[in-house]
Amino acid sequence: MKTDMSDKRWAKVYPELGTGPVPAEPYISPEYFALERERVFRRVWLNMGRVEEIPQPGDYLVRDLAVCNASIVLIRGDDGVVRGFHNVCSHRGNKVVLDERGSCRGYLTCNFHSWAYDSQGQLKWVSDEENFFDLKKSELGLTPVATDVWEGFIFVNLDPQPRESLSTYLDGVTGQLAGAGFERLALAHVYRVDERANWKIALDAQNEVYHLPFQHRASFPDVFVLKDNRYTRLLDVRFFRRHSVYSCELNPSHTVTASEELVARLDTAATRCRLPLIGDFDFYAIFPNFVILLFRGAANDFFMTYNFWPLAVDRTVWEIKIYFPPAETAGQRIGQEYAKCRLRNVLQEDAAAHETIHAGLASRAKTHVLFQDNEIQIRHFHKVLADQVGVFQEG
Amino acid sequence: MSHGSLPPSFRSLERFNAWALAKEGDRIRKRRASTMEELRELYDALMPQMEAIVAYLDQFSPAHLPEDAQRLLWLALSFVEVTSAVELYGQPEVRNGLDDPTRFRPVE
Numbered sequence: 001m002k003t004d005m006s007d008k009r010w011a012k013v014y015p016e017l018g019t020g021p022v023p024a025e026p027y028i029s030p031e032y033f034a035l036e037r038e039r040v041f042r043r044v045w046l047n048m049g050r051v052e053e054i055p056q057p058g059d060y061l062v063r064d065l066a067v068c069n070a071s072i073v074l075i076r077g078d079d080g081v082v083r084g085f086h087n088v089c090s091h092r093g094n095k096v097v098l099d100e101r102g103s104c105r106g107y108l109t110c111n112f113h114s115w116a117y118d119s120q121g122q123l124k125w126v127s128d129e130e131n132f133f134d135l136k137k138s139e140l141g142l143t144p145v146a147t148d149v150w151e152g153f154i155f156v157n158l159d160p161q162p163r164e165s166l167s168t169y170l171d172g173v174t175g176q177l178a179g180a181g182f183e184r185l186a187l188a189h190v191y192r193v194d195e196r197a198n199w200k201i202a203l204d205a206q207n208e209v210y211h212l213p214f215q216h217r218a219s220f221p222d223v224f225v226l227k228d229n230r231y232t233r234l235l236d237v238r239f240f241r242r243h244s245v246y247s248c249e250l251n252p253s254h255t256v257t258a259s260e261e262l263v264a265r266l267d268t269a270a271t272r273c274r275l276p277l278i279g280d281f282d283f284y285a286i287f288p289n290f291v292i293l294l295f296r297g298a299a300n301d302f303f304m305t306y307n308f309w310p311l312a313v314d315r316t317v318w319e320i321k322i323y324f325p326p327a328e329t330a331g332q333r334i335g336q337e338y339a340k341c342r343l344r345n346v347l348q349e350d351a352a353a354h355e356t357i358h359a360g361l362a363s364r365a366k367t368h369v370l371f372q373d374n375e376i377q378i379r380h381f382h383k384v385l386a387d388q389v390g391v392f393q394e395g
Numbered sequence: 396m397s398h399g400s401l402p403p404s405f406r407s408l409e410r411f412n413a414w415a416l417a418k419e420g421d422r423i424r425k426r427r428a429s430t431m432e433e434l435r436e437l438y439d440a441l442m443p444q445m446e447a448i449v450a451y452l453d454q455f456s457p458a459h460l461p462e463d464a465q466r467l468l469w470l471a472l473s474f475v476e477v478t479s480a481v482e483l484y485g486q487p488e489v490r491n492g493l494d495d496p497t498r499f500r501p502v503e
Contacts, residue, residue, distance in 0.1 A: 193498055337476075341476060351498075352491055
């Protein structure tokens with residue numbers, strides 16, 4: 001076992017993060033949420049999906065970002081480049097693309113008056129053009145949104161002039177996951193849950209494993225190494241400016257059910273897919289609302305992503321995506337189904353907790369929340385958020 | 396889709412044909428709508444057959460399963476679907492989950 005079981009270890013490594021209580025108000029304040037909209041979500045790089053979702057020229061994907069009051073269309077141009085645009089017609093502001101995804105044969109056409117844009121966002125057709133005044137089609141393309149791709153993940157930045165490039169923004173995450181080869185795995189499952197909770201409550205609840213032996217006592221009590229067989233300890237925590245990763249080590253003597261033993265035996269697939277894990281489970285919190293989770297499998301690794309999309313101060317869509325290497329045998333396919341079901345069950349338990357936590361904080365019974373040493377990465381997130389929002393926060 | 400036959404060597408499992416469901420959402424619904432007795436019956440019948448099922452399915456390319464083999468795979472996935480209910484929860488749904496578990500939905 002590599003994990004150091006000592007107490008209060010990480011506060012000594014990262015003393016600048018402090019150890020004090022953290023105000024609860026940002027979880028429930030409509031005013032704070034308004035600031036987050038303007039100073040966070042409209043200013044930083046946000047993950048929209050992966051390039052494999054729009055593989056061919058003309059393939060597009062629409063993401064409605066309620067938190068930014070924006071609808072974004074991501075389209076692969078006939079030159080192969082993925083671009084993002086505001087999904088708004090230059091004529092009178094109608095939404096151009098009404099479906100969630102698709103493939104256009106050359107043009108995106110607005111329903112309202114049939115104005116048509118090519119796959120690079122240029123305005124190419126105006127109905128009854130001769131009846132307009134001083135129309136310059138070359139200046140009336142779709143409004144571009146800063147768009148960039150890192151390791152196959154598509155990000156946009158709604159700031160008309162982003163303060164930094166995606167690569168600078170992601171900081172050391174790019175080095176840590178360089179050449180991870182995420183494209184070798186395929187999107188296998190998507191879940192969405194519309195939660196009555198602040199987006200940070202949902203994210204924070206996932207951004208630690210302290211809760212596993214308790215909240216998941218029936219599902220996953222001892223999957224990671226435990227101090228004195230009771231309490232989780234992290235293998236590693238690293239910070240990359242705004243972002244973080246924590247890692248855990250699997251518990252070699254965790255309770256194994258009959259089906260788990262069986263499924264492990266059935267999966268005899270060869271090793272084809274390894275990911276650059278630090279531990280057996282790595283949780284990358286990419287500020288503000290994106291998470292990449294890497295899982296070590298016996299023969300093949302896999303990954304998941306979370307996007308926490310705020311709809312309101314007390315409402316969030318938690319989007320969960322699971323990516324598996326293509327199954328080469330029936331045993332591997334069944335093993336993937338098994339991993340998915342176990343994880344999905346745990347996440348449903350989490351979703352319930354997000355809502356009860358929100359209800360508790362919304363009562364204003366508590367002015368502050370507390371984080372222990374295993375939760376230092378949440379403390380880091382709140383410090384980054386407070387800096388970004390520009391509101392002083394104790395801690 | 397769920398009314399076809401299984402491969403000849405697995406005919407004894409045809410009493411579970413209603414579980415040979417292609418979509419995860421349908422398998423989840425079927426689990427939620429079942430009693431623990433029904434879930435245990437499926438679990439007990441499939442558990443000792445899973446190795447034979449996998450050996451049978453591995454004769455084919457995963458992308459080109461014959462129809463009866465495809466149904467057998469779906470049935471095996473339903474076995475996976477019910478294992479946590481039988482082994483961990485003692486009830487068809489997770490413990491301490493959402494008030495309405497259908498709010499946690501697969502997008503298919």
